[in-house]
Amino acid sequence: MVDELTDVLISKHHPMDKLLRQDRLPHIWCSGCGLGTVLTCFVSALEKLDLDMDQVVVVSGIGCTGRAAGYLNLDGFHTTHGRAIPFATGLKLGNPELKVVVISGDGDLMAIGGNHFIHAARRNMDLTVICVNNFNYGMTSGQLAPTTPTNARTSTSPYGNAEHPFNVPYLAAATGATYVARWTVLHVRRLERSIIEAMNKRGFSVVEVISPCPTYYGRWNKMGSALEQMKYYHDKSTIRHWSDPAQADIGLEGQIIVGRFVDIDKPTFCDLLQGADQ
Amino acid sequence: MGRRRVSNNGILQGSFFMDGDTACAEGAICAGCRFFGGYPITPATEIAERMARRLPQVGGTYIQMEDEIASISAVLGASWAGTRAMTATSGPGFSLMMENLGLGIITETPCVLVNVQRGGPSTGMPTLVGQGDMMQARWGSHGPYETIALSPGSPQELFDLTIRAFNLAEKYRTPVLVMTDEAVGHMTERVVIPPLEEIEYYARRKPQVPPNGYLPYRPDPDGVPPMACAGEGYRIHVTGLTHNEKGYPDTVSVETQQKLVERLIRKIRANQDDIIELREDQVEEADVVVVAYGISARTAARPVRMAREMGLKVGLLKLVTVWPFAEERIRELAPKVEGFVVPEINMGQIAQEVERCAGGQAQTILVPHAGGGLHHPNDVLEAIKRVTSPQSTSAETSP
Amino acid sequence: MKLWRKPLDQDRVVVPRGEIHLIVERCKGCQLCATYCPRDVLEMSSLFNTRGYHPPQVRNARRCLVCGLCTMLCPEFAIYVEEVGHDQ
Structure with missing residues (x-):
């Protein structure tokens, strides 16, 4: 029946498959979820990076984004909730040759793992963190996250969120990250470029990706279809490179400031450790 | 300080007058431990202090993490990077480590966790002795599992059992608990450190097959799977979810759960003659x-x-x-x-x-x-x- | 393409042509590819894959310039483009 698709060549394999665990596809993420696109951008960035893929390790926590490590044909670790960063810290210090990337969600990294995030940033641990922010806990059916905008509804804020959310780039910059960027999933080229820059950066680099969760957050906040939600984030985005991340708060409505906010050089934890040993 | 010799590789040898915590750290170094992630807590702090001083001398890495949860997570990560890794704590920190102890058990990560027990519950009596965490050592993390815990009664035993803990951890691919206490940790006595070549060293069991034929959780006959680490080209997937032999999550199959849990328990119980030491x-x-x-x-x-x-x-x-x-x-x-x-x-x-x-x-x-x-x-x-x-x-x- | 003047390098510019490949069973019908294709090459079909989603199909094959946006946007690793020659 699919043979009837007009002008389409039916394939079994995708050019990116060599970096994917094909036997685990299709993945568990919902139709219209932005996570798959983040993974595509990550794989595309890997293809452009001059790295030995045997030395690239992906660590995830728990949640929808936490499943990312399991779809990549790399050494991958799916750890406990919130603990991806300290686990990654151990990997990096155990074998400094490894290129360690943490891919996890806003709930995992900012709530239960918030302390680890700020301390890894403070130490300038040589890690890249890709924080996919869909403003809620998607895996457990859409509860309040520390990134949920004020007044937004979730299953555990049915009357509207009474809290102020974390501004991820501001938090990362304030606590010492050497590279900070934010994009939405529709900024595929820019996101890919930021992932490349972040992975080439020595030190703690953070890329926040705004992603729709049409199944829960979108539905609770009447944002329409997945496509409409994605388009909404993209349309509301204003690229403002090198602007003050303190101004990059995300509200329930209003603009979303994206771009590269921080790109600085300073000694990493390993640099200082080696210096101290001598 | 008695007959002391520091060899070129930074390993101590000879007869020393040291407290249990220090002996524990020296035992770890003799056992090949080259990573310590910890958080200060009375009465285990001296282990961290000793490791902070000693690990750089033997080419290892010490890091003081932001809490005990981070400490055990970093230890698990370091173990998967191919290093022998440990952490040391006491009651409150031990409680914080329980969830990731479970991660270490289900992912079969060799590492050593020292608990210098103090009076509890809660903050209790930080500077005084207790043995109140023995059942927590057995059942503290959720879910069914089997664990290995050793209990030394003197600084010399703490030295010896720390070495044994590392070897058991590698042999059975599991976190091993050294359940000591404040009295032993803070007791200063003679500790004899034998020459390094006389110290047992159980090397990590590595896969004998190329990456495409490797199943990370297919056990050898004794129930323990050989362990490929990150960066070795095996492209492993390690998860705290119930997983099959390939390491892939299989969270809805009762058979997979049963097979995994039974093996995790059997690999300890079936080898208990080797593990259990009585005097x-x-x-x-x-x-x-x-x-x-x-x-x-x-x-x-x-x-x-x-x-x-x-x-x-x-x-x-x-x-x-x-x-x-x-x-x-x-x-x-x-x-x-x-x-x-x-x-x-x-x-x-x-x-x-x-x-x-x-x-x-x-x-x-x-x-x-x-x-x-x-x-x-x-x-x-x-x-x-x-x-x-x-x-x-x-x-x-x-x- | 209709041009209001002849570009100076027109004889050197080649316009690549692409072919759309689809791994049908991976598609979850999110419509990203069809919506964001800058050349309107794709449209959603009315057919179902075995998982019950509508995969995309090609509306105007000759318009594809192999920009690769569909490949990058697809969350499912289900679509990609391959260059097959070019127009002068």
């Missing part, structure tokens, strides 16, 4: 056997001697390995003895195990201590006398 003193001919571990085994020596001087036939069974529990040995002794006396610095934990294994064939008398000090010899002696006096028949394990 027995006149147990065979005894009417009363004092079962103790850690510092309590040491303090039990005096009441045992006093009882023998009174003409009682008393043996001392020291549990060097507390978990897995020496079930077979207690079952074997139960019909031959009148009773077991279990002094421990808690309100009855291992005593319950002894009573369970005695199965009503011999009485079990707990000598509890709420913590903060050691048993008075008379308390243990009284319990021994109670077993042998005719009016006492029923088992008593509640305080």
Whole structure:
């Protein structure tokens, strides 16, 4: 029946498959979820990076984004909730040759793992963190996250969120990250470029990706279809490179400031450790 | 400081006067530990301090993490990077580590976790001794599993058992707990560090097949799978979810869960003859056997001697390995003895195990201590006398 | 393409032509590819894959310039473009 698709060549394999665990596809993420696109951008960035893929390790926590490590044909670790960063810290210090990337969600990294995030940033641990922010806990059916905008509804804020959310780039910059960027999933080229820059950066680099969760957050906040939600984030985005991340708060409505906010050089934890040993 | 020699590789050798915590750190270094992630906590801080000073001298890495949860997570990560890794803590930190201890167990990550026990619950008595975490060591993380816990009673034993803990961790691919206590950790005594070549070193079992034929969780006949680490080209996937032999999550299959959990438990239980270490003193001919571990085994020596001087036939069974529990040995002794006396610095934990294994064939008398000090010899002696006096028949394990 | 003047380098510019490949069973019908194709090459079909989603199909094959946006946007690794020659 699919043979009837007009002008389409039916394939079994995708050019990116060599970096994917094909036997685990299709993945568990919902139709219209932005996570798959983040993974595509990550794989595309890997293809452009001059790295030995045997030395690239992906660590995830728990949640929808936490499943990312399991779809990549790399050494991958799916750890406990919130603990991806300290686990990654151990990997990096155990074998400094490894290129360690943490891919996890806003709930995992900012709530239960918030302390680890700020301390890894403070130490300038040589890690890249890709924080996919869909403003809620998607895996457990859409509860309040520390990134949920004020007044937004979730299953555990049915009357509207009474809290102020974390501004991820501001938090990362304030606590010492050497590279900070934010994009939405529709900024595929820019996101890919930021992932490349972040992975080439020595030190703690953070890329926040705004992603729709049409199944829960979108539905609770009447944002329409997945496509409409994605388009909404993209349309509301204003690229403002090198602007003050303190101004990059995300509200329930209003603009979303994206771009590269921080790109600085300073000694990493390993640099200082080696210096101290001598 | 006695005959001391620091070899070129930074490893100590000779006879030293050091406290238990320091001996623990030196044992770890001799065992090949090259990563320590920790967080200061009384009375385990000296282990972290010693490691912070010593690890850079032997090419290792010390990092003070932001809390104990981060510490154990970093230790697991370092182990997967191919390093021998450890952390050390006490009660409150041990509680924080429980979730990731479970991650270490299900992902079969070799590492060593030292708990220098103090008086609890909660912040309790930070500077004073306790043995209240023994059941937490066994059951503290959620879900069904089996664990290995060793209990040293002197600085020298803490040195020796830390080395053993690393070797057991590698051999059975599991976190191993060294359940020491404040009294041992802060006790300063002679510690002999043998030449490095005389120290046992169990190397990590590596896969013998190329990456495309490797199943990360397919066990060898003894139930332990060979371990490929990150960066070795095996492209492993490691998850805390229930997983199949490939390491892939399979969270809806009862069969996969059963197969995994059974193997995790079997690889310890089936090898318990190798894991369980007991020290027995006149147990065979005894009417009363004092079962103790850690510092309590040491303090039990005096009441045992006093009882023998009174003409009682008393043996001392020291549990060097507390978990897995020496079930077979207690079952074997139960019909031959009148009773077991279990002094421990808690309100009855291992005593319950002894009573369970005695199965009503011999009485079990707990000598509890709420913590903060050691048993008075008379308390243990009284319990021994109670077993042998005719009016006492029923088992008593509640305080 | 209709040009208001002849570009100076027109003889050197080649316009690549692409072919759309689809791994049908991976598609979850999110419509990203069809919506964001800058050349309107794709449209959603009315057919179902075995998982019950509508995969995309090609509306105007000749318009594809192999920009690769569909490949990058697809969350499912289900679509990609291959260059097959070019127009002068």
